[in-house]
Amino acid sequence: MANSLSNRTLGDILRDARIELDLSLRDLSKRLDVTPSYLSDIENNRRVPAEEVLGSMARTLKLDFNELMARAGRFGDDAVRYMQRTPAAGVLFRKLADSDSPGELVEKLIKQHESLAGKKKD
Numbered sequence: 001m002a003n004s005l006s007n008r009t010l011g012d013i014l015r016d017a018r019i020e021l022d023l024s025l026r027d028l029s030k031r032l033d034v035t036p037s038y039l040s041d042i043e044n045n046r047r048v049p050a051e052e053v054l055g056s057m058a059r060t061l062k063l064d065f066n067e068l069m070a071r072a073g074r075f076g077d078d079a080v081r082y083m084q085r086t087p088a089a090g091v092l093f094r095k096l097a098d099s100d101s102p103g104e105l106v107e108k109l110i111k112q113h114e115s116l117a118g119k120k121k122d
Helices: 011-021 025-032 035-044 051-061 065-071 078-084 087-096 102-122
Strands: none
Touching: 011 035, 011 051, 025 035, 025 051, 025 102, 051 065, 078 087
Protein backbone atom coordinates (compact mmCIF):
# COMPACT_ATOMS: atom_id res chain seq x y z
CA MET A 1 0.00 0.00 0.00
CA ALA A 2 1.86 2.94 -1.25
CA ASN A 3 1.98 6.31 0.38
CA SER A 4 0.72 7.70 -2.92
CA LEU A 5 -2.58 8.57 -1.29
CA SER A 6 -0.90 10.33 1.67
CA ASN A 7 -3.37 11.87 4.08
CA ARG A 8 -6.04 12.89 1.59
CA THR A 9 -9.63 11.94 2.30
CA LEU A 10 -11.58 9.35 0.37
CA GLY A 11 -13.57 12.14 -1.27
CA ASP A 12 -10.41 14.01 -2.34
CA ILE A 13 -8.95 10.87 -3.90
CA LEU A 14 -12.16 10.03 -5.78
CA ARG A 15 -12.67 13.61 -7.00
CA ASP A 16 -9.07 13.93 -8.20
CA ALA A 17 -9.29 10.61 -10.07
CA ARG A 18 -12.60 11.60 -11.68
CA ILE A 19 -11.20 14.94 -12.80
CA GLU A 20 -8.00 13.31 -14.06
CA LEU A 21 -10.14 11.09 -16.31
CA ASP A 22 -12.07 14.20 -17.44
CA LEU A 23 -15.39 12.90 -16.14
CA SER A 24 -18.12 15.13 -14.80
CA LEU A 25 -20.20 14.07 -11.81
CA ARG A 26 -23.06 13.37 -14.23
CA ASP A 27 -20.84 11.25 -16.50
CA LEU A 28 -19.58 9.16 -13.61
CA SER A 29 -23.03 8.85 -12.05
CA LYS A 30 -24.40 7.44 -15.32
CA ARG A 31 -21.58 4.89 -15.50
CA LEU A 32 -22.18 3.83 -11.90
CA ASP A 33 -25.98 4.05 -12.03
CA VAL A 34 -26.16 6.38 -9.02
CA THR A 35 -27.28 9.97 -8.68
CA PRO A 36 -24.88 12.90 -9.10
CA SER A 37 -25.91 14.16 -5.65
CA TYR A 38 -24.86 10.83 -4.10
CA LEU A 39 -21.44 11.13 -5.75
CA SER A 40 -21.17 14.73 -4.63
CA ASP A 41 -21.89 13.67 -1.06
CA ILE A 42 -19.17 11.02 -1.30
CA GLU A 43 -16.63 13.45 -2.76
CA ASN A 44 -17.45 15.96 -0.01
CA ASN A 45 -17.08 13.28 2.68
CA ARG A 46 -20.72 13.51 3.74
CA ARG A 47 -21.44 9.85 2.87
CA VAL A 48 -19.47 6.62 2.76
CA PRO A 49 -20.30 4.56 -0.33
CA ALA A 50 -21.56 1.03 -0.12
CA GLU A 51 -18.94 -1.64 -0.83
CA GLU A 52 -20.43 -2.40 -4.27
CA VAL A 53 -20.41 1.27 -5.27
CA LEU A 54 -16.86 1.66 -4.03
CA GLY A 55 -15.83 -1.36 -6.11
CA SER A 56 -17.44 0.11 -9.22
CA MET A 57 -15.78 3.45 -8.55
CA ALA A 58 -12.38 1.79 -8.12
CA ARG A 59 -12.72 -0.04 -11.44
CA THR A 60 -14.05 2.98 -13.32
CA LEU A 61 -11.53 5.44 -11.87
CA LYS A 62 -8.63 2.94 -12.05
CA LEU A 63 -7.96 3.06 -8.29
CA ASP A 64 -6.98 0.35 -5.83
CA PHE A 65 -10.12 -1.07 -4.25
CA ASN A 66 -8.37 -2.13 -1.01
CA GLU A 67 -6.94 1.33 -0.45
CA LEU A 68 -10.35 2.90 -1.04
CA MET A 69 -11.99 0.45 1.36
CA ALA A 70 -9.44 1.37 4.00
CA ARG A 71 -10.02 5.10 3.41
CA ALA A 72 -13.76 4.49 3.76
CA GLY A 73 -13.21 2.71 7.07
CA ARG A 74 -14.75 -0.46 5.68
CA PHE A 75 -13.43 -3.97 6.07
CA GLY A 76 -15.72 -5.63 3.57
CA ASP A 77 -18.08 -8.53 4.12
CA ASP A 78 -15.44 -11.19 3.45
CA ALA A 79 -13.00 -9.67 5.95
CA VAL A 80 -15.68 -9.41 8.63
CA ARG A 81 -16.65 -13.07 8.12
CA TYR A 82 -12.97 -14.07 8.26
CA MET A 83 -12.43 -12.21 11.54
CA GLN A 84 -15.52 -13.91 12.99
CA ARG A 85 -14.14 -17.34 11.99
CA THR A 86 -10.56 -16.50 12.97
CA PRO A 87 -10.49 -14.56 16.25
CA ALA A 88 -6.69 -14.27 16.10
CA ALA A 89 -7.12 -11.93 13.11
CA GLY A 90 -9.20 -9.58 15.25
CA VAL A 91 -6.65 -9.81 18.06
CA LEU A 92 -3.86 -8.89 15.64
CA PHE A 93 -5.81 -5.91 14.34
CA ARG A 94 -6.59 -4.68 17.87
CA LYS A 95 -2.93 -5.05 18.91
CA LEU A 96 -1.80 -3.05 15.89
CA ALA A 97 -4.36 -0.37 16.69
CA ASP A 98 -3.68 -0.33 20.45
CA SER A 99 0.04 0.18 19.92
CA ASP A 100 -0.60 2.73 17.15
CA SER A 101 1.68 0.70 14.89
CA PRO A 102 3.24 2.72 12.08
CA GLY A 103 2.11 2.15 8.52
CA GLU A 104 5.55 0.83 7.62
CA LEU A 105 5.09 -2.09 10.03
CA VAL A 106 1.66 -2.88 8.63
CA GLU A 107 3.01 -2.76 5.07
CA LYS A 108 5.84 -5.09 6.09
CA LEU A 109 3.29 -7.56 7.51
CA ILE A 110 1.29 -7.37 4.28
CA LYS A 111 4.39 -8.13 2.21
CA GLN A 112 5.27 -11.04 4.49
CA HIS A 113 1.75 -12.41 4.09
CA GLU A 114 1.91 -12.06 0.31
CA SER A 115 5.26 -13.83 0.27
CA LEU A 116 3.97 -16.70 2.40
CA ALA A 117 0.73 -16.94 0.42
CA GLY A 118 2.76 -17.09 -2.80
CA LYS A 119 4.86 -19.96 -1.44
CA LYS A 120 1.71 -21.93 -0.57
CA LYS A 121 0.55 -21.75 -4.19
CA ASP A 122 3.81 -23.25 -5.50
